[in-house]
Amino acid sequence: MNSRKGQRIAMLSEALSQHRSLHIRQAAAILGVSEMTVRRDVSACPEQFSFLGGHILPFIAADAESPYEISKAADSHASAKREVCAQALKYIRPDQTIFFDCGTTLPYLIDLLPDDILMTAVCYSLNVAERLARKPNVRLVMLGGLYHPASASFSGSSGLETLDALVIDVAFLSAAGVDGRRGATCAHFHEADIKRKAMSQAQTSVLLIDKSKIGKLKPAFFSDMQSFDAVLTEDGLTDLSA
Amino acid sequence: MNSRKGQRIAMLSEALSQHRSLHIRQAAAILGVSEMTVRRDVSACPEQFSFLGGHILPFIAADAESPYEISKAADSHASAKREVCAQALKYIRPDQTIFFDCGTTLPYLIDLLPDDILMTAVCYSLNVAERLARKPNVRLVMLGGLYHPASASFSGSSGLETLDALVIDVAFLSAAGVDGRRGATCAHFHEADIKRKAMSQAQTSVLLIDKSKIGKLKPAFFSDMQSFDAVLTEDGLTDLSA
DNA sequence: AGAGTTATGTTCGAATTTTAACAAGGCAGC
DNA sequence: GCTGCCTTGTTAAAATTCGAACATAACTCT
Structure with missing residues (x-):
């Protein structure tokens, strides 16, 4: 994994700890990359994020407290x-x-x-x-x-x-x-x-x-x-x- | 509000207490109504549910009023x-x-x-x-x-x-x-x-x-x-x- | 520097969701 | 039964998202 990619995923995690969801468009704006790249980043860690109709949701582990x-x-x-x-x-x-x-x-x-x-x-x-x-x-x-x-x-x-x-x-x-x-x-x-x-x-x-x-x-x-x-x-x- | 509608909303709440989200199609099947009706039900109580790209998400169950x-x-x-x-x-x-x-x-x-x-x-x-x-x-x-x-x-x-x-x-x-x-x-x-x-x-x-x-x-x-x-x-x- | 690899951006069509408009059905009151 | 009102279903159009394919940029290694 790229270090940039790692940074972006960390930024996404951070952003999603403050918001319940984030629209791909906003995420792309925040990260300064295209929506497609955001899609690829998010798809790369299905254990951390999930997609829902254009929105990124933080993945909740079965026993996580959310x-x-x-x-x-x-x-x-x-x-x-x-x-x-x-x-x-x-x-x-x-x-x-x-x-x-x-x-x-x-x-x-x-x-x-x-x-x-x-x-x-x-x-x-x-x-x-x-x-x-x-x-x-x-x-x-x-x-x-x-x-x-x-x-x-x-x-x-x-x-x-x-x-x-x-x-x-x-x-x-x-x-x-x-x-x-x-x-x-x-x-x-x-x-x-x-x-x-x-x-x-x-x-x-x-x-x-x-x-x-x-x-x-x-x-x-x-x-x-x-x-x-x-x-x-x-x-x-x-x-x-x- | 209709009593049927109230029942459906209660059933939705129940279903969503066990799942993080529910697709409109599934909800329509469970409730035995059309997707459009599900949309209308959900839109009717924005304080209880929210839409996200075809999925219904529950809001945090509000406790008794202070x-x-x-x-x-x-x-x-x-x-x-x-x-x-x-x-x-x-x-x-x-x-x-x-x-x-x-x-x-x-x-x-x-x-x-x-x-x-x-x-x-x-x-x-x-x-x-x-x-x-x-x-x-x-x-x-x-x-x-x-x-x-x-x-x-x-x-x-x-x-x-x-x-x-x-x-x-x-x-x-x-x-x-x-x-x-x-x-x-x-x-x-x-x-x-x-x-x-x-x-x-x-x-x-x-x-x-x-x-x-x-x-x-x-x-x-x-x-x-x-x-x-x-x-x-x-x-x-x-x-x-x- | 150059080749190969990976990462990113763009475009486009298919699939899906959203919304509006209209039709059909059910129910209360007269 | 009829009327009017509300609920529900259907349809179609518009908007949006998804995913693939390809092009370009960046980076790595020799």
Whole structure:
């Protein structure tokens, strides 16, 4: 593969992490090449992109966490995720500052919280924020930035700087892949930045995963397994430190 | 709406919760109607589905409406606000950076935008962000911070600093009170901070109000009337500079 | 430099999607 | 039953996308 071609595909990936779809015409304009070249680029990586009537869509892996797939993923792992979150409840005490990671797992935890729970919540995902905003006694701090539809989350230096000024009692993390040797990984690098910073600011870091994540590897590494104070799965406390 | 039509739309929702997309032909076969009818059904609920080259895509399932949304539904000035926003459309050109204020007016403007509009949107309100996030070609920048339920908005220095780094083409502002002599005011001081900074970064500042706001005064002042490049009400362009 | 290979652009026709217009069918109210 | 209104189906034309074929440009290797 050409290096130019590689660059273009990377640019496409980047653009598609910010948009749910991109028309070939726009892509051609952005990349400064002809539409035909865009077609060829996209066709060259069917595992990354798909065509739909002149629009380029990011390909969603079966287990990827994307707005499109949330309902399906929720169906298959919903009960597991609820069990995991039920265990997480005992790490929370009144009036603490809690960090909520993005993904499809954490919303279950929020739903399990008492409606009038008192806490300061920190998050960087739109759908997590919406849920937290409904709790009347939650003081919500949101890390803003550039929006990424794939995870409904935000990225940017302002969010990282906001974290610098926060003392977090408990950070609840999620991961798209967990491996005993290689550690915890996620799909996007901007998520990894936030996760790392949140863990460094937290007294206690708790990883919440369903077992389908074990043994998987995703591109963005964010922590080795030893750094978590607890790793919860639907089977309870788990030790994956190889 | 027909009851048959309602059933078909429900069946479409069901089918699309398990697949990322559905071709019109398949949908027609499943529903036992013609492709044209499927087209008409889908076009009838643009907030639930979208077309992409012969395929039907689901939108993210919208969760229950937040308290703030509910109050919006009971908004007595809805039609006036829609009219104001219809006029605001002509200030927008493709590929610009647009600032959206918080409040109950701006959501109408977003609903009036074409689904595939290309822009960079800047906002600091949860319900505005939620709406903007559904537009596939909008690059969304969110100013985070501490959440204020009264206006579903965020406050904090990180948002103001993010604005420092932005060049805004058009800023659409709202106000809770507008007075020819005293200028534009709003209910909360943190909103005023953001509004002022957004206006200072914007090439063009447009104030969107319904006439019920005229003559009212609220605690937080944010701009005199001369500083707006346009003031739109349901009666059109208005000059309130006393 | 020259030949061979690969990458990119252009063009064109086939296939597909979109849209509008009109016809047919169903249903409520009189 | 008839009328008027709404829904659905059919058709045809317009616009768009797809994919192949060929031409040109760029790059690699000797």
